[in-house]
Amino acid sequence: MSARVAVVICNWNKKEYVLRCLDSLQKSTYRDIDIMVVDNASSDGSAEAIRAQFGNQVTLLVNERNLGGSGGFNTGLRQALSGSYTYIYLLDNDVMVDAAALQELVSYMEDHEDVAAVGSKLFVLDRPYEIQEMGASIDWERFNVNPHYKGAVDNGTLPEIVECDYVPACSVLIRSEVIRQVGLLDEQCFIYWDDIEWFYRMKLAGYRVVANGKSKVWHKMGAANRTSTFPTYYFWRNRIRFFVKYTHESSRSYFVDRLFDDMFRAVYFSNYKGQLQTARTVLLAVEDAIGGISGKALEGRVVQREPLEETFNRIIQEQHRIAIKDNAHMNHLRDIFDRIVQVNPSAQIVLIAGKHEPELLKGQFNCGIYTESAPASGYFICEACDHIVEVRNQLERSVDLYVDGYFNTAHTDQDMQSLRGFDSALNVYLNIYKPVLDIKIKELHTIMSS
Structure with missing residues (x-):
C-alpha cells in the first residue's frame, strides 16, 4: 500500500502558470495523491479557470484576502492535516514538475525515517539547463543563505543527495507528523524566509532536511516582482527577524556589524544606480524589522521601482x-x-x-x-x-x-570616483547609525524571546 500524499499549491494571480503546474502534475507517475489549490483572493480569474479545467480533480480553497505565501500554504496545510495523509507536498504555482519528481521524493522518505523534508532539484524555467538551487545552507558568518549549486549546469557531476538547512517550498515533501510536532509556517513573515525558518525548526527538533537530485522541477522564480520593491522589503525585514530570533547572544554584536555593512552597501549602491525607491525600501524594511512590525507590509513599503538604466x-x-x-x-x-x-x-x-x-x-x-x-x-x-x-x-x-x-x-572615471567615496560615507554612518541599530536589535531580541 502506497503512502497517501496531499499536494498543496498556493496561488495568487498566476492563472496561466497554475494551470500549467496542475497539468504537469496530472502526468505524475505517483498517483496516490489528493490535490488542493489555495487561491489567495486572486483577481485574474484563477479560481474560475481551475474549476472549469480540473473540476473535482482538484480541491479548491479560496481565501477571502491575500494571506501571503505563509498564510496561503497554511490554509492548505490545515486542511491536509485534518486528513490521514502520510506526507504533504508543497508546490509553488509557477512550477512545472517532472513526471517522476514526486515518486522520487516519496521513495526517499520511505527509506529515511530521520528526514523531515526532502526537496527537488530546482531548474530555472526559462533556462532549463541551469539550476536555481538544490537546497541551501544558512550562512552564520554573513547572516544570509547560500543556495547550493545556484547557476550551475547539471552535467551529471552533482551529488544525488545534498544535506541542507532548508529546501524552498517550491517543491518539497514533508512528513505530516513532523508538521504536527513543530507547527505551521510563521504567518508573520507573509512571504520570504517563512520556509527557511520552518525547516530550521525541523532541524532544531532533530530531523534532517535534504534535496534529492533525482526529483526535478522547473521554477519561474518570481520575475514579475522585478518592477517593484516587493521582494526587497520582505527579504530584508524577515531576514533580520530570523537572525535576531536564532542568533546566539555571543554572536549578536557580530550580527549587527554584518547587518549594518550589508544595509549601508545596499543603500549606497541603489543610489549609485539611481534606484532611490529601492534604497528607501531597504531602510523601511530595517526600521519595521527592528520595530517589531510583521505580516503584510504597511502602506508605502512596497512601491514601483524606477526604470533601471541598463x-x-x-x-x-x-x-x-x-x-x-x-x-x-x-x-x-x-x-x-x-x-x-x-x-x-x-x-x-x-x-x-x-x-x-x-x-x-x-x-x-x-x-x-x-x-x-x-x-x-x-x-x-x-x-x-x-x-x-x-x-x-x-x-x-x-x-x-x-x-x-x-x-x-x-x-568610467566618475564610477571610480563614486567607489572611492564609499569608505568616507561608510565611516560617517558607522559612527551615527550603528550604535542606534545595536540598541534596537537588543530590544527586538528581548521582545521576541519573551
Whole structure:
C-alpha cells in the first residue's frame, strides 16, 4: 500500500502558470495523491479557470484576502492535516514538475525515517539547463543563505543527495507528523524566509532536511516582482527577524556589524544606480524589522521601482570580443555570462579562470577557457566579481569593465570616483547609525524571546 500524499499549491494571480503546474502534475507517475489549490483572493480569474479545467480533480480553497505565501500554504496545510495523509507536498504555482519528481521524493522518505523534508532539484524555467538551487545552507558568518549549486549546469557531476538547512517550498515533501510536532509556517513573515525558518525548526527538533537530485522541477522564480520593491522589503525585514530570533547572544554584536555593512552597501549602491525607491525600501524594511512590525507590509513599503538604466547592456552591446575574468561565485558568473550572450549574441566570448579551476569552467560554459594569462590583445576585458565594493581598492587599468552579480558597474572615471567615496560615507554612518541599530536589535531580541 502506497503512502497517501496531499499536494498543496498556493496561488495568487498566476492563472496561466497554475494551470500549467496542475497539468504537469496530472502526468505524475505517483498517483496516490489528493490535490488542493489555495487561491489567495486572486483577481485574474484563477479560481474560475481551475474549476472549469480540473473540476473535482482538484480541491479548491479560496481565501477571502491575500494571506501571503505563509498564510496561503497554511490554509492548505490545515486542511491536509485534518486528513490521514502520510506526507504533504508543497508546490509553488509557477512550477512545472517532472513526471517522476514526486515518486522520487516519496521513495526517499520511505527509506529515511530521520528526514523531515526532502526537496527537488530546482531548474530555472526559462533556462532549463541551469539550476536555481538544490537546497541551501544558512550562512552564520554573513547572516544570509547560500543556495547550493545556484547557476550551475547539471552535467551529471552533482551529488544525488545534498544535506541542507532548508529546501524552498517550491517543491518539497514533508512528513505530516513532523508538521504536527513543530507547527505551521510563521504567518508573520507573509512571504520570504517563512520556509527557511520552518525547516530550521525541523532541524532544531532533530530531523534532517535534504534535496534529492533525482526529483526535478522547473521554477519561474518570481520575475514579475522585478518592477517593484516587493521582494526587497520582505527579504530584508524577515531576514533580520530570523537572525535576531536564532542568533546566539555571543554572536549578536557580530550580527549587527554584518547587518549594518550589508544595509549601508545596499543603500549606497541603489543610489549609485539611481534606484532611490529601492534604497528607501531597504531602510523601511530595517526600521519595521527592528520595530517589531510583521505580516503584510504597511502602506508605502512596497512601491514601483524606477526604470533601471541598463548600463552594463549598453556597454556590452558595443563589444565584438569579450574576455570575462572569473572573480565571482558560480551563480554570479553564470548570470553575467548569460546576460552577455543575451544582449550581444554575436560577440566572441572567452573566460579567464580565476576563482574556479579551468576544468570546472569547461564543464559549465560553452566558450574558450584561459588560465591566468589573458587572451590575445583586442579583447574587451570584463572582470566579474561578487560585489563591486570588494574591488574598489584594486581597480586596474588593464580591466575595461568591472561588473558584479547585481550588475553594478565600474567603467568610467566618475564610477571610480563614486567607489572611492564609499569608505568616507561608510565611516560617517558607522559612527551615527550603528550604535542606534545595536540598541534596537537588543530590544527586538528581548521582545521576541519573551
